[in-house]
Amino acid sequence: MDALTIMKNEIKLGFRNPWAYSFLGIFTLLSLSMLIIQSGPVSDLNQYTKTTGTLMNLILYLLPLMTLLLGALSITSEKEDGRWHLLSTYPLSSFSFIIGKYAGMFIVLTAIISFGFGLSGLIGSFLGQGLSLETLLWIFVFSMMLILLFLGLAVWIGAASKNRWQALTISVGVWFLLVLAWPILLIAVLSLFPYASIQPTLEILVFFNPAELVRIFVTLYLGGGHIFGPAYYEWIEWFHQPFGVLFLVAVSMLWVLGSVGLTIWKWERKRRHV
């Protein structure tokens, strides 16, 4: 038994979970909305349009929540259902187990969004309207990034929670904080800060919220960076340089490796303390 076996098993389990199908349904509905968003005249200078902007917004509501719930519950249920008790009697390392679960769920979630995007893309190309290959590719990349980062958080929540209810509550809480409450929280808190420190704080905090990280940088590489205003001019320019791109890849990897690493450590500690 190794990570690969766990991964295959996770894919099977994933699609026996009714949650997966309900998310598949919702996500497909959402991506079909790509076809009705009026895109208007397109500029060859950028890909950031109403279509991409609106889609990114919609996906940000749904996909992180989906990822957190599926991911966290899948890990917690291993504990609650006692399957991990059984598995831990085999020579299976926590490392292989968590990596396998992560990879398996990543494939399950990718399959869900692929279905939604594939179906809308197919219908769109027959209707000959609504979206272009570039738009679809970018939105797909955007969604994959969200899955990668939020899945790291999800497995960690799963490992840290005692049971399904706790996992569910924490997942929804984290989603609410990172996706919905984030701007108002920061605006409220930072308004108490000295004026000059507001922007630097915001620039740093972007890296601590995967939803904002992915949203801002996809907007930026879609060519829409100037919408963040003159205050961010140099910041935006910096991230358009090769070093800036590299930096972002590094931060994203740090997110994934960090959260998965913490999960493995947590899992291993519990295994020894059971």
Place this chain on the structure above:
Amino acid sequence: MYLLLLPVDGSAEGQNELQRMIDEATPGDVLTIPSGHYTGPIVISKPITLKGNGEVVVQGNNLDVVVYIAADQVTLEGLTIEHQSKDKDTMAVLVEGDGHQLTGLTVQTDGYGIVLRDAHQSEITKNTIKGNAENERKDRQNGIDLFGSHDNVIKGNDISYVHDGVYLERSEDNDITDNTVTHSRYGYHLMFTEGTRLTENISEQNVTGAMVMGTRGTVVSHNQFRKQLKHVFAQGLLLYDVLHAEVHHNHIHANLVGIFIQDSQENKIYQNEVAANYIGVQMLNAKDNHIYENQFVANVVSAQAQHSSNNQVKENYWDNHMGLDLDGDERSDIPYRADPFFYTIVKDTPAFQIFFQAPGMTFLENILKSDTSLWLEDAAPRKHPVLDMDESSQSVSIGLLAFSALLLLFSMYIIYYGGKRKNET
């Protein structure tokens, strides 16, 4: 003033063959200039016509002015003027006096292109003016520059890589029509002008398409302001401190901000197509303007407004508006309102602009509704578009088809693989 230089190719006899021809001409003469290179400066101080026969290049190195028109009724046709200078505040062509015709000129300049100073009733048509693309925008000068010049026609010119394409200051009743400006700072820049007619022009990939400031009675119609995107202050059309302007039938596409209206009053803005901009229309301290029958389509955000509730906004089409037409008059009975919430926050602290289109921000706008009587409001928005959109029809894309099919196949395979019950682990 007269800085004499040798002819560049040495073929022209004498030190300044062209100037000699001009000096020998009598008023009313039509001079046909044989092709060749001539050196500036050239001064024309009598009403004559200069026509280029073939490739006539007038060249100036580090001159203040290459061609100086200091009389009335001068016609220049088909000449090429090359102005190389380290000082940007120098001019390729300086025009004074009235009733000139400058047509079919090709101007390559490191400073100004064609400058009119107290020059009236002249026609500047079908010229090509190009600045130095290697210089930064701030180190270039304007393509066509008018100061205190009235009743001129500026038509069919093609201008690129300058500071401002066409710049007018304290000039009255000028016609600017059918010109194209690209890769410059502002396409068309009006300062304190009266009765300017800016029609059927194109502006692409400048910082701002048309910058209209402190003007009275301007007409801005049938222009196309497109792709003003690559700058943090980019705009299609800006109206600042503008009174009694008529802005209509413009196509304002794919700009960072489509139309920005600030401190302006009593303007009529109608039947414009404002599409695919990041922000369709932005208004600040604007009042008593009539904004009607415009079409706002596919903008990321349709409208942002602050302190702009006292405008007559009606019967526009807003594609993001969830309207409801109960009495069948094609107008929604639910008004369209532009929420000033985000705009207000950003005005106070520009750093919060990072939350543009953040999902939490949109969510927040919907739950925190301030007093809507202070909002910009379209009381009877249209249910259907006013004008026909010339939407770029996308043909069936093989790439899209293939990629979508691939995604679908992948997901089907995974679902099938996950769902099948044999080989249980």
